Amino acid sequence: MEVSKIDFTAAEMGYLWHIYRAQGMNYCILTYFDSICEDNEIKELIRSNMEVSEKYLREIETIFSKNDFPIPIGFTVESDVNFTGERLYTDPLILFYQWFVAKGNLNFGSIAINTIARDDVFYFFDGYISDSLKFLNHSRRLLLEKGLWIRAPYIPQPTKVEFVKKESFLNGWFGDTRPLIGVEIASLFYNIITNTLGESFLTSFIQVTDRTDVKNYFIRGKEIAMKHMEILSKTLKEEELPAPSTWNSGITASTAAPFSEKLMLSLVTFLNSQGLSNYGIAASTSARTDIGINFNRLAAEVAKFAEDGTSLLIENGWMEAPPHAPKRRK
Incomplete structure (x- = not known):
């Protein structure tokens, strides 16, 4: 066949x-x-x-x-x-x-x-x-x-192979809390960067849209992105590791909308999906309990925000129905 x-x-x-x-x-x-x-x-x-x-x-x-x-x-x-x-x-934001x-x-x-x-x-x-x-x-x-790449923090290179000897390796909230490991640092760092990109686009959309319902949704999204960046950055700073800065120069003062509200809102829903995927991977690769719980908590907030964005697309008649199973129950 x-x-x-x-x-x-x-x-x-x-x-x-x-x-x-x-x-x-x-x-x-x-x-x-x-x-x-x-x-x-x-x-x-x-x-x-x-x-x-x-x-x-x-x-x-x-x-x-x-x-x-x-x-x-x-x-x-x-x-x-x-x-x-x-x-x-x-141009730098376009490249990012x-x-x-x-x-x-x-x-x-x-x-x-x-x-x-x-x-x-x-x-x-x-x-x-x-x-x-x-x-x-x-x-x-x-x-x-172009000198625009944002490098993740450096940590000392190990000199020998070691084995974990204490269950406190998993601790994050109480007791003997270990330092962050490399993959946890990477998850925190790059999720800050992706939130920064989302925050930049939301800032630009707030600046150019005239629709109150869409603008309010974008404002809420920007507040969520900024809060998440603050939470993730705090964890890095507690370990005396640098957190990436935001791209304040990525948006001009223009108020002319380059895209339809349908496209802008749809882009935000795609960014939400990517954010949820990133948080899920971060939670699954974090051994410290506080890091994993934090990512799951932030993912739940993004999921609720994404759900409301989908509702807004439906209300405005902008959402096409994806392929789906037949409705077999009356």
Whole structure:
């Protein structure tokens, strides 16, 4: 049996549908970035990303069409991008955004490919992961070359192999609390950075949107991001480790909205999903109980915020229904 001819599984439909909408949104955002970016090296990266994003859209459309699967409406430059001529974001923030997207695509593609049976869908994700790794490396090198890469804290290199001898290794709240280990430091540090990126975009959206319901939601999201950064930074500072600073120069004073409210709100829901994934990984790799509990507590707050964002999308008629199981119960 030709593997590409078997029926779609729920996983294959779900992951392809999600990527189609995410890449449509990404293409719209990159199109605006291309119109305002001044740095030629960053602009070259933007255009490479745009070409690949458009390629994904066409490949998924081909797979869907061959299987009589309805193509999502998603996002379009014509309906969701406003070329205002004003610059809302600086070049460094545009570069950080591309690093963040490549990192998220790599994580998502790596999870998805493990569930795929069909050849055509598997080969799509094989290329998706390969491209994501290439763009992650490209954006990383540009951040380093331009002096923009934010390095995680340094700790002394071990001189010998040691074994844990006390159960207090797990303590975090009381008693003999051990110092943070490397993976815990990394989780705290990089979740501060991703929250900083989210806070920057929320700041820009608050600045340009006129809709009260959407603006209030963005304000609430910014407050949550700032609170989470403070909580995570406090843990690093208690260990006398440096916490990353925010990108105060990432947003200009422009009040002209470059994107539709539908796109802005949808982007925030995607950032929420990425944040929940990051927190889940951080909690599962933290051995100290207080670190794991903190990440679970912060994840619960993001989950509630994400739920309210989804409700807002539904209320405004902006949310397409993803592939779902039939309703068998009356």
